[in-house]
Amino acid sequence: MKNLEEEQRKMRERMRAAKVKKAPLESRPHVESVEAKDVQTLLKRIAALEAENVSLKLQLLALCGQPRPQERPPEISESERQLLFMKYSNVRRH
Secondary structure (H helix, E strand, O other): OHHHHHHHHHHHHHHHHHHHHOOOOOOHHHHHHHHHHHHHHHHHHHHHHHHHHHHHHHHHHHHHOOOOOOOOOOOOOHHHHHHHHHHHHHHHHO
């Protein structure tokens, strides 16, 4: 157990030493301002694409007419259901 603790202590020391070696970026404020500009342009582009999407949906609706309701399978009468059951259950027997 002491061996594990010693290894963890060495690892922490190496991590501290690596943090000290890293110098702060001097150009960081410039990078943040460029990123902020990029974010703003991307947000504007997203808004334009969403507006275009709404417009295209309206055009599609106008071309195709009203959206069709989902078709349900035709109702089968009880006698027809029994007939089909007998028909296919006999097939499995042979």
